[in-house]
Amino acid sequence: MKRIHVVDTTLRDGSHAVSHSYSIDQVKAVAAGLDACNLEFIELSHGDGISGSSYNYGFSEVEELDLLEAANSVIHNAKLTVLLIPGIGTVEDLKAAQARGATAVRVATHVTEADISQQHIVAAKEMGMFTVGFLMMVHMSEPERIVEQAKLMESYGADYLNIADSAGFMMPDDVKRRIEALVDALEIPIGFHAHNNLGMAIANSLAAVQSGATYIDATLRGLGAGAGNTQLEVFQGVVQRAGFDTGLDFYGLMDLAENVLEPMMHRSQTIGTGSTMLGYAGVYSSFLLHVFNAGIKFGIDPRDILVELGHRNMVGGQEDMIIDVAYQLTQKKSAERY
Amino acid sequence: MSKVKVAIIGPGNIGSDLMFKIFRSENLEMALMAGIRESDNIIRVREMGVPVTIDGVHGVLAHGDIRIVFDATSAASHLDHAPLLKEAGIVAFDLTPAAVGPYLIPAVNMIDLKHEMNVNMVTCGGQATIPIVYAVTRVAGGKYAEIVACISSYSAGPGTRANIDEFTETTAKAIVDVGGADRGKAIIILNPADPPLIMTNTIYVQIKDTSVGLDAITASVNEMVADLQSYVPGFQLRVPPMLEGDKVTVSVQVEGAGDYLPTYSGNLDIINAAAISAAEIIAADILREE
Numbered sequence: 334m335k336r337i338h339v340v341d342t343t344l345r346d347g348s349h350a351v352s353h354s355y356s357i358d359q360v361k362a363v364a365a366g367l368d369a370c371n372l373e374f375i376e377l378s379h380g381d382g383i384s385g386s387s388y389n390y391g392f393s394e395v396e397e398l399d400l401l402e403a404a405n406s407v408i409h410n411a412k413l414t415v416l417l418i419p420g421i422g423t424v425e426d427l428k429a430a431q432a433r434g435a436t437a438v439r440v441a442t443h444v445t446e447a448d449i450s451q452q453h454i455v456a457a458k459e460m461g462m463f464t465v466g467f468l469m470m471v472h473m474s475e476p477e478r479i480v481e482q483a484k485l486m487e488s489y490g491a492d493y494l495n496i497a498d499s500a501g502f503m504m505p506d507d508v509k510r511r512i513e514a515l516v517d518a519l520e521i522p523i524g525f526h527a528h529n530n531l532g533m534a535i536a537n538s539l540a541a542v543q544s545g546a547t548y549i550d551a552t553l554r555g556l557g558a559g560a561g562n563t564q565l566e567v568f569q570g571v572v573q574r575a576g577f578d579t580g581l582d583f584y585g586l587m588d589l590a591e592n593v594l595e596p597m598m599h600r601s602q603t604i605g606t607g608s609t610m611l612g613y614a615g616v617y618s619s620f621l622l623h624v625f626n627a628g629i630k631f632g633i634d635p636r637d638i639l640v641e642l643g644h645r646n647m648v649g650g651q652e653d654m655i656i657d658v659a660y661q662l663t664q665k666k667s668a669e670r671y
Numbered sequence: 672m673s674k675v676k677v678a679i680i681g682p683g684n685i686g687s688d689l690m691f692k693i694f695r696s697e698n699l700e701m702a703l704m705a706g707i708r709e710s711d712n713i714i715r716v717r718e719m720g721v722p723v724t725i726d727g728v729h730g731v732l733a734h735g736d737i738r739i740v741f742d743a744t745s746a747a748s749h750l751d752h753a754p755l756l757k758e759a760g761i762v763a764f765d766l767t768p769a770a771v772g773p774y775l776i777p778a779v780n781m782i783d784l785k786h787e788m789n790v791n792m793v794t795c796g797g798q799a800t801i802p803i804v805y806a807v808t809r810v811a812g813g814k815y816a817e818i819v820a821c822i823s824s825y826s827a828g829p830g831t832r833a834n835i836d837e838f839t840e841t842t843a844k845a846i847v848d849v850g851g852a853d854r855g856k857a858i859i860i861l862n863p864a865d866p867p868l869i870m871t872n873t874i875y876v877q878i879k880d881t882s883v884g885l886d887a888i889t890a891s892v893n894e895m896v897a898d899l900q901s902y903v904p905g906f907q908l909r910v911p912p913m914l915e916g917d918k919v920t921v922s923v924q925v926e927g928a929g930d931y932l933p934t935y936s937g938n939l940d941i942i943n944a945a946a947i948s949a950a951e952i953i954a955a956d957i958l959r960e961e
């Protein structure tokens with residue numbers, strides 16, 4: 334059976350869905366449970382990566398370095414992993430995370446901006462960390478361009494290359510074309526990160542492994558930005574039947590999701606109107622809650638904000654433009670009134 | 672009227688844009704472009720009738736009449752150039768991240784740094800946002816300030832890309848040192864949209880004194896925007912100050928003058944325009960003394 338490595342990101346992408354409010358006890362309970370289910374990678378940081386705590390992305394209720402230390406105290410086998418987005422987090426931040434127990438890092442850039450990750454990938458390798466190159470918003474580029482960018486990350490020393498459908502926009506065939514091109518062109522393994530905005534996360538993740546990807550991101554209950562990610566316990570059942578081996582404890586994951594994670598959730602992870610629009614318009618998933626807040630503040634339909642963000646080709650991290658768009662829309666509305 | 676002779680070290684994009692700005696100046700004379708090899712840019716500058724040297728900083732020192740230098744090379748090179756320029760009594764505007772001298776944001780601290788022999792121009796994002804941070808903190812104080820700079824991928828050069836941490840760290844430091852906030856944070860986003868987006872920045876300040884009210888903050892910000900427009904005409908408010916609790920949010924855009932670089936490169940335009948505007952003041956003083 335073909336081996337699949339699962340990266341749990343409940344405590345990172347899932348952090349968006351709880352507005353970065355994880356407590357020490359919550360982190361310990363989830364991390365210990367995941368470790369007991371044999372997860373190889375447990376990713377934990379602010380949703381926007383280390384040092385993402387900010388006005389722009391929302392402040393973490395508990396300092397993320399303290400959360401890392403808490404997780405590290407209960408993990409025996411998994412690699413404690415952090416996300417680092419160059420332009421937000423720095424090599425200095427990564428050193429601080431490593432000092433508190435992180436042993437792996439995923440360095441993420443927009444799909445066309447791989448060269449800004451060189452500094453961080455090289456530094457992480459020198460620090461002895463397991464290092465992943467991570468390209469976001471890959472629906473915006475064709476396979477050839479993604480391969481060219483991925484090869485840069487490979488050349489910097491990445492241990493595997495992950496692509497993210499950050500807007501939950503892609504269909505299984507879009508995933509297949511991208512993964513197959515990468516598997517052909519790169520020496521290192523390929524991974525995939527889905528969002529469920531159009532209900533395609535499990536199908537897309539299955540398409541990814543069937544196309545040769547060997548690393549998959551997933552979260553308990555699918556907790557994550559937008560309509561969430563690939564639901565870990567469901568994915569486990571799917572790939573088990575499809576003939577892949579993850580080494581994970583299927584029942585253990587279901588119990589962990591139901592008994593430990595679900596009580597922490599602020600709302601059930603359904604595909605609401607906003608998420609559907611994210612996927613439809615191709616907008617970065619973590620914009621969702623910020624768009625709803627801006628909609629209320631400015632009295633604007635969040636759908637209009639999302640569509641305009643899509644028109645403007647906003648990329649990950651540009652949460653500040655939500656305010657800008659909402660403000661411009663109110664100006665337009667009041668101009669129309671006269 | 673006589674002019675002050677200036678040199679640019681580094682004939683790349685930044686250096687070329689600086690040169691075109693100097694052509695328009697009343698006080699500055701484009702006396703020398705210095706490179707380190709016979710590059711296409713050096714050849715082009717020579718063909719325009721501007722004196723050139725390929726002897727780098729040594730060519731500048733050998734010239735004898737240069738009073739002001741713009742260093743648009745790299746941090747490592749500027750560390751070598753700085754002591755030589757200082758010894759020769761030449762004022763240096765450092766457009767690299769070397770930061771040998773204090774940070775200069777002309778609209779904020781030109782008066783304090785008028786007699787410095789070496790000033791650092793912070794970062795493009797810093798030039799576009801720190802004046803607004805300061806405009807808020809000068810009336811309401813600042814516990815914390817955060818800026819998000821979004822620039823077009825097409826106007827982020829290889830130097831910026833290879834060391835993006837330098838941008839976030841330097842800008843964050845200058846938010847505190849020059850912007851007047853107790854703590855600072857900077858975020859930079861590169862957006863590859865085509866046609867390219869104009870540089871857009873958002874500034875958040877957690878103020879100390881909410882009793883001053885939004886009107887006083889807005890007045891201070893508007894005054895600063897007018898000051899900035901005197902040297903960067905394309906500087907504009909996108910979202911005027913908003914006050915929620917103790918958080919002030921402002922968004923601005925910077926459209927470049929298009930001297931040499933495209934207008935969407937407002938980031939490069941503003942750092943160059945800031946350096947030139949400061950050099951104009953220093954040159955005016957030199958001319959007055961003579």
